Amino acid sequence: QNEGAKTETKTEAKPAADAKAGGELKVAYQAQPQTLDPHVTTSQASATIGRNVFETLVTVDSRYQIKPMLADSWEQSEDGKTITFRLRKGVRFHNGKELTADDVVASMNRWITTASAGKDHFKDARFEAKDAHTAVLHLQQPTATAMPVLAYLGGNYPAIMPKEIIETADPKGVKDYVGTGPFQFKEWKQDQYIHLAKHPDYAPREEAADGLAGKREALVDDLYFQFTPDASTQVAGLLSGEYDVAADVSYDNVERLETDSNIKIEVAPTGMLTLYFNKKKGLFTNAKARQAIGAGIDAESILIGAYTNEKYYKLNHSMMMYYQLGQWSSDAGKELYNQNNPEKAKQMLAEAGYKGDEIKIVTSRDYEDMYNGAVAFQQQLEKMGVKTKLEVYDWPTFTELRNDENKFDILVITNTPKPEPSSLAFMRKDFPGWTDSPELDKLLASFRGAANLEQAKAVYDELQKWFYEYVPVVKIGDGNSVSATQISVKNMTWLDGLIFWNVSNQK
Amino acid sequence: MQHQPLLEVKDLKVHFFTERGRITAVDGISFHVEKGEIVGVVGESGCGKSVTSQAILRLFDEQHTAQYEGEIRFKGKDMLALPTSAMEHIRGNEISMIFQDPLSSLNPVYTIGYQIAEAILLHQHVSKKEAYAKAVDLLRMTRIPAPEKRVNEYPHQLSGGMRQRAMIAMTLACQPSLLIADEPTTALDVTIQAQILDLILDLNATQEMGVIFITHDLGVVAEICDRVVVMYLGQIVEEADTETLFANPCHPYTKGLMKSIPQLDGDRSQKLHVIEGTVPTLHNIPVGCRFAPRCPYADDVCREHAPEVKAHDARHKVRCWHFEKIAMEEEDRYVSYGQ
Amino acid sequence: MNIYLAKRLFALIPVLFVVSLVIFLIIHITPGDPATVMLGESATAQDIEALREQLGLNLPLYQQYTEWLMKVFRGDLGESYFMKETVLQSILSHLSPTISLAILAQIVALAIAIPIGIKAAIRRGTATDQTIMGFSLLGMAVPSFLLALFLILLVGVKLQWLPVAGYKPLEMGLWTHLKYLILPSLSLGAIQAALITRMTRSSMLEVLNTNYIKTARAKGVKERGVIYKHALRIAFLPILTVIGQTFGGLITGAVVTESIFNIPGIGQLIINSVERRDYAVIQGVVLFVTTAYVVINLIVDVLYGMIDPRVRLERK
Amino acid sequence: MGALEINADKVELSQIKQTLKKEQRRLFYRRFLANKMMLTGSLIVILMSALAIFGPYLVSHDPYEMEPANRLQPPGPEHVLGTDNFGRDLLTRLIYGAQVSIGVGFSVTIVSSVIGMVIGLYASYYRVLDQILMRICDGLMAIPGILLAIALVAALGPRKENVIIALGIVFIPYVARIVRSAALVVREETYIEAMKAQGASATRIIWLHIAPNTLSPLVVQATFVFADAIITEAALSFLGAGVPTPDPSWGNILYDGKMVIFKAWWMTVFPGILIILTVMGLNFWGDGVRDLVDPHSNHPFKRRKK
Amino acid sequence: MSHTGSEAKQPLLDVQGLRKYFPVKGPLGVLGGVKGYVKAVNDVSFQLYEGETLGIVGESGCGKSTMGRTILRLTEPTEGKALYDGGDIFQLSGKGLRAMRKDMQMVFQDPFSSLNPRKRIGQTLEEPLAIHAIGSRHERTERVMEIMHKVGLQLDHFYRYPHEFSGGQRQRIGLARALVVNPKIVICDEPVSALDVSIQSQIINLLQQLQDEFQLTYLFIAHDISVVRHISDRIGVMYLGHMVEQAPTESLFAQPLHPYTQALLSAVPIPNPQKRRERVILRGEIPSPLDLPAGCVFHTRCPFVQDVCKSMAPVKQEVAPNHFVSCHLYGTERE
């Protein structure tokens, strides 16, 4: 089950010497984030761009093993309640200042108190500076998820910034983007581009590059993220040579790109297409009804609708993404996945007391896969004899409506990948859908309370079983996103987003 | 020796293409103007006076709207056969025209000075400055007060009378040998009208300019014209010296027209004379005599056969089957106001 | 003259008030707010609520509006929620692409429309006229986004003559600047051109029928002079009005074209800001755009007066 | 006098009325048929309306039925115009889309014409009201229409009815302006003064005398609104804010088509052609109406004044 | 047509000191206040007696129409009184105004523009009856036909539109509309100046015939002096908003007193080539009604201008019986 990750994320670490350094790389990116400050936003776009500038204490390699980054090493106390990080020496911020424990403490404490991920996993935890190059994390209880969450580089990642910058930040984020990464922030032309430039004084780690870990090197002098919200514009721009990279190509355009010998296609996991049930109100407060939907759907055909081609999705019963199966694998509930049995669903729905009321499906059009998946799903629900209504909103409306239990029965959402199961949104009481299961509370307590991740993994099977019994959501499958580059672009890889260091442009 | 009139129109026809088909607005008109002569053209509204006058300068768009037939000889040349460039040379230079409505006939976006000077510059080799100076002179000649100031004003800034005078100044810019004045005084008060008429008479006398004076005011005709042409529905129905015409109108239409005008010294207790009926439209011109449906003298001949123009005497032509009979009639009307 | 201008600008105030109130109400009854967008895809309700509190979005609407209004009176359009700049900066930075595009589109439109409009008028009824009118009807019927797509596919992707999207400022060289604007201005200008062609034709026909044109001919003015000197100047007046309106529209509303060609102009700013629920920017831009619209039409009126003395603003 | 005489004529009068009416009708048909633009326009519009009304009975596919396996099939015997990105039959969706698009266009036209007419008429008659209403119209016109529509649709929710309301609001000021300016001219006509001299009330003058005389510019404007509404709905859909799916409209079919433009030309070309054709038809029609109601084309030359 | 001994009779309409000023707005519109006034009608008084025709002549723009329109309250007067039927027309409102409008009708200058082009003639003619709620539908139709017959229209015209008529016929319709409610006074504002000479006489005859038949009183406004002379019992001559002379027709023509009247009469062309009259040609420009000259308004053009004319406005005086003039030439000494 591990091949997925291996084949899709090319992790061959090419020696930098091969690559011609310099030049520029123009990346067509669909969405402009509000800020690059990951402490205040969960935006994936912010992370993909920002992590070239900011670095974290620890990170992961291509097999999701936790690896050092700004921290050279770390150790957990016996009781699991303190973790001590030893910082690398001689790391400089882009403003020339050297990184010290004070910066780490300021950054991490802000992250713990403002970022959702921080608040979730590090309740009442504190970082403290022990000396100039040692920072200590004090936890209230042992937290198995602590390290994976700290190493995660998707949305809301724990970036390290200079203390004085942290201190002048406001609720909308920091005022200046100063990090320690291989690229430094140059210019942000609103609605046009973000310009990053090679940080000349960057001191890469010695280890070979692997995933997000190891040696990071800026091989192009200038890195532009050009915002192109229109999917066909991205493709046209790539075809005409305007852009070097199109970060997110719409599936139907891939075929056209493939015919062009100057263009390479890359496929990378993007998230899982999921049906969120409203468990506060309406039919789906009844677990039976939720199970019924799980029994009735034909995942494959919804996925075709959403991703157009089998290349771009994976059937996967696990709560985690297919590329994470190496770490998180369980066969629990496999038989309940993708049953494609509308008759059974009909019957179960009847048992659950479905009287033919209209079921409101809500999704957003801003994400092609969600929207297309929802349209296909609606069709299947109709086949199960359910009267449906599909409502499609723009993202801000969607995010507002989904917090109102009167406004939907089922949400169709693509879940972003998470470093470990307990971070998954549907496990949260406060996330739309409002999972409220005492059983889950217990499981989570023992999962997170485990001394470390290895021990926690033992609980995963049970979690997964709960997933198929309680059915907080129905998982339809894993989706990929497609990026495309000019063939001159070498060594583009992916891990929780495209990676732009160690990438050269041989134009 | 053959006498050559200044302008000679022979059997002129003007057809218009309209949505409802071709109409003939002017149907076989012949008349002439001598040097220094004022010829009046009268007739009801829509009888073709303006069309005739504009046809003389070929102002209708020959590609789209109009088609000419016949001959228009100016100083012997047939203008209908001339190329456009030659026409452009004649227009404004040898033949000038005063249009019916002075406001709509002046370009609203240019000063009157500019418009007069333009006419001068087109036909004379003078500098701009001289042209403007001449424009001032011309305005002075038409008795516009403070012409130095007025040259720089736009048409809308002038009163109706002044506009009309500016228009006249423009037409006189190149001392044309023929002036066509299309109802130059209809829009004016009688007091101002008197001034304008004076001016035209003056120019006619001093410069030997031939004038075609279009109007439907018989009073004006009586005051200034040497000869009169009476039109009805696209045709000339009567032509004579002013004196003759007023003394002895032979066409029933002319007669009726004269009778129906209230006289300043007429008998107020009498009812006005009335020509019954209305003018037919060009789309359904009656067969036979065009005036027959309204004519008290009409008989079957009139209703079936169109009369030709006949000479009553050397200076008096009429288009009527019965003109002789009518001419013989005791002329009570004329006497009544001849006093 | 100055009094007239002052009066016109004074009349702007109630318009701006109406506009701002309308827009304020509309965007505030729209679900979603800046907080939902700023926090990213997987923000929780609590986080959103907290940010809302901090940003003052929980205050009663009238209070938010009056506060905003007071600030505007002090000349402060506020700060963008989403972008790291003030609203004024955003507007200014998005303005130049729009202006370049509008001007170019207008030039394209005029360069095509006026000559062929005149031609059609002169040759009315002929095959030339009918062809021109046929094309102009077609031009009016083709939605600009369809034309844009077609141009992108043909000229950009297939022939690769011109870049398909994006924007380069003038500082990067005139040609670079223009290169990126040609296709958008073509697709925008086509409809304008169609409209102006028709306007030119009909207004030219009307003018050619007037008495003063006859007067000009009767003076012996040559045909060219009649058309270009006497007729066009007046025929241009209604065209000017249309130009004013459409140019105003270009400044404010090349929304679709800017979005297809990815031009970071005012239209994009508006659309993006709506998507981001960036209230401050939306309100600021709409105020700006309204003012621009009115000012452009004011300029047109002044020009109108310069061409036509009858409407000159002050007689004395 | 004459009472008897007139009674005798009564019978005759209704006959006269009949023949006159007949003649009027005949004249109208004649002018209508002579008006080629109008004819072409009407033909296209009727064709499109027929497509919208009767089309659904002619097609065998279900516009909502998806066959993911059959997505983006090129035109062929099974799917005459190919299939869309969900494997739905494009022809069927275009036909149902005609219903939606033309329906939206029509409703928007009605909404904006009726309200715009009321506003325009009253604004033209009462000075103070004029100031207020026209300032509001100015304001609405200054906001880019598409933005106003997007904002309104976002505020009201993406439903077909709301799209209609939003576009209606966008077009009201344009109609109001036209009606007002026509009404201002009519208001100054002598026959309105004549009505006042007779003692007619304002309501009577506005509705019985001014309103009918603003109809022809209104009708012409309405055809533009119709055409514009179809285009704007398409543009809205194109920006993702139009008639919501899965209901097909030409605009949202185009929107989907844009996504797959490199793969499925038929999804842009066919709805594109339909939009262009309809809008052209309407434009023809509008021009035709203008010619038909224009008194000058009736009498090809201007009347003499004074 | 009795126009003698009118002093004895009570006037039907008595207009006293009528003024109508049109404000001219400054560049700021309503805000900027008023820049000046067009004094369209300036202190005009006259009486109208039952069954007579009062002609008003004067050049274009001298305020003739404004006077007529103000009396009908189509514009509000600035000052003055108009006594009719024991009341002041200018004080009327609502019902009273409506009743007045039934008694006082107007025939407009332009017969085409005064008819709604979209209404059939029958409708147009029935409308006044509907407004004043006279009769049933049926009766209205009958009444309209009767009046159509009177003015010489055929019954089959009932269903036609205005554009299907000739100018003369249209003016007959205008007349019919005025007469359909049985008015006492008809104000004719240049009813024939848009018509051809040959049609003009038809309408004038008709007007006279109807006057005899219905005992109508006409206020006949025109600028064609020969027409006014033909139809009027008395004539008022207006110049720039002022009534400069007023006299019985015969008396006015026999002995025009005011220099303007003299010029006017002498300038009228006579359709008799054998008869040339000595014309009084006026020099000087007509002042703009926006800023009238001080003193006598005519002094800028008057051939007999004196110093007093430039500073003092003349007062109306009765020089001969019923012959009024405002001119310093006929000045009985005043203080």
Ligand SMILES: Nc1ncnc2c1ncn2[C@@H]1O[C@H](COP(=O)(O)OP(=O)(O)OP(=O)(O)O)[C@@H](O)[C@H]1O
């Ligand atoms: N361009 C044109 N196209 C078609 N018909 C025209 C055109 N110009 C004039 N006519 C028609 O030709 C006829 C004669 O018109 P013309 O203007 O010569 O009359 P007129 O005698 O000058 O009348 P008026 O006294 O009113 O000026 C009218 O019936 C008019 O409608």
Ligand SMILES: Nc1ncnc2c1ncn2[C@@H]1O[C@H](COP(=O)(O)OP(=O)(O)OP(=O)(O)O)[C@@H](O)[C@H]1O
């Ligand atoms: N509504 C108005 N606003 C301002 N000025 C007006 C208005 N109506 C008329 N006037 C002015 O009042 C004066 C008198 O106009 P009026 O129409 O009464 O003249 P008239 O004697 O009837 O002229 P005509 O013979 O041309 O009909 C003119 O100077 C005119 O410009």
Ligand SMILES: [Mg+2]
């Ligand atoms: Mg004429």
Ligand SMILES: [Mg+2]
């Ligand atoms: Mg008048």
